[in-house]
Amino acid sequence: MADLSLVPFILTVSAASLPLLLAATGELVVERSGVLNLGLEGMMLVGAVCGFIVQVEFGVSVLSLGAAWASGMLMAGLFGILALGLRTNQVATGLALTIFGTGLSALAGADYVGRTVEPLSRLGFPGADRFGWLGVFEQTFLFWFAVVMLLLVHVFLFRTRPGLVLRAVGESHDAAHALGYGVVRWRFGALLFGGGMSGLAGAYISLSYTPLWSEGLTAGRGWIALALVVFAAWVPWRLLLGTLLFGAISVLELYGQGLGIGVAPHFLAMLPYLATVAALALISGSVSGRRRRLEAPGSLARPFSPPG
Template sequence: MSPEVETLVAILVATLRAGTPLVFAALGELVTEKSGVLNLGIEGMMLIGAVAGFIATVLTGCPFAGVVFAMLAGTLVSLLFGFLTLTLLTNQVATGLALTIFGIGLSAFVGLGYIGTPIQGLQPLAVPFLGEIPVLGPLLFRHDPLVYLSLALLAAVAWFLARTRAGLVLRAVGESHEAAHAIGYPVIAIRYLAVMFGGAMSGLAGAYLSLVYTPQWTENMTAGRGWIALALVVFATWRPARVLLGAYLFGGITIVGLHIQAAGFEASSHLLAMLPYLATILVLVLISRDATRIRLNAPAALGKPFHPDA
């Protein structure tokens, strides 16, 4: 392989890895939003997942246990959000912000003794023969299991929302909770499930960062990825397949920035670190410019509280 091809393959593989946590988090939020609930707490849930997964891995020595534990932890804190917004009817925007502030604080507090602890993170699969193929091998067959899981989950969510009855009910609840309630669907229960799915996926996204991507625990290690995932849902106009495109786009921007620096160009790491955030703003502007398109695609009841007697 020529060095140019090798660099290109390395960039693509790294892009995939950088995009995968965004795929998880954005998919979870997409399902939550499709049910009509806006959860701005992804960043907090990701951090809780990251720290919970890391600690579980340190204690058990098994990163798979860490992944499961991270998803449980994410689900648990999302239940807190669900209880406040769905049962106590608090403002979803404010509660989501509270969840993020709480998650940042709690994860920093719980993870204090684990900063710098070395772990054996989740290892890439070693597919015999196929993994040896030049270019295609590293691109397709040498990833860690979670990369494949993210693709499988994406397909599952797309199928669930578009092709199943339960998916249709979920979307109905998100479009008009009054109508869904009148037909007899349990609006609140369905929203609880959607919120919990979002929590589990955010936990998974956090675990990917602390168990695969870095793999270590540092305070506030998500660095805004939870918010980028929120923007991705808008960017994707609430369609699962486009989430994938957006996530890899953002992953790519991060990685290309790193490679520019590695290639010896004089560029401040601080200025390069701005790129994903600036890119997020740019795509939000490009997508949102067409107000009709957002209105047509966004769940109509998004962010509105539901009270059966009101």
């Protein structure tokens, strides 16, 4: 109970939410284009290990973030070749990507377990020490990047013509194809963006959140990010709400132990997952009430094969 002042609490929550927000923003764009990439966890892990290795070897954080972005994109490209090019089942391919990424990151990072790096520096504010609450805004570059990206994604999807096309591709690929838009090309682009964002999300964990590398570092955050996209009903600003909520729940687990809540920590640790299930049930609505279900992109997870 000692230091439960608001500023550190908010900082902890935002730190826990940030990887979810980054990954989920990318996945939201991907799913809006009609592709379900379940490989988030794998892409995040590969991004995390690549970012960490570059940081250990070169010590330039811009370089390591770039490496994380690029490695995430490579993984997403692999998914794209299979799911879009060879029209494989997206669920299975995404799972394969996660399993593959878990193994690959473990192999690549084997020599780096136990090494530490300087955490990403926080961008300070002049006068932040005078007004204590301004400390809330002392965040890493990635925090501001995530916030800006969320805004950009919102503007892109709902205020620009390419965003409209992307949504059209996701709603009905046959109609978009009939209008002459390259469905596969749009989806591939969205996938690459999602991959880059996941890579960054992973790198944030390995470079700032827990500045070290260990096998399976992301601990299921990729899956939570996936659930968050559903939770947000594919609307960017609700994503912010969802990530903060989930960040807060996962922090509650840490604080719960300190506060001496009479519940085994295991049950608090279950909370984010149970909350996701509950959110899924609430968001999806009843089977008979079809109105709310229509919010999902119409062509989600359906492989596209052009006619003719």
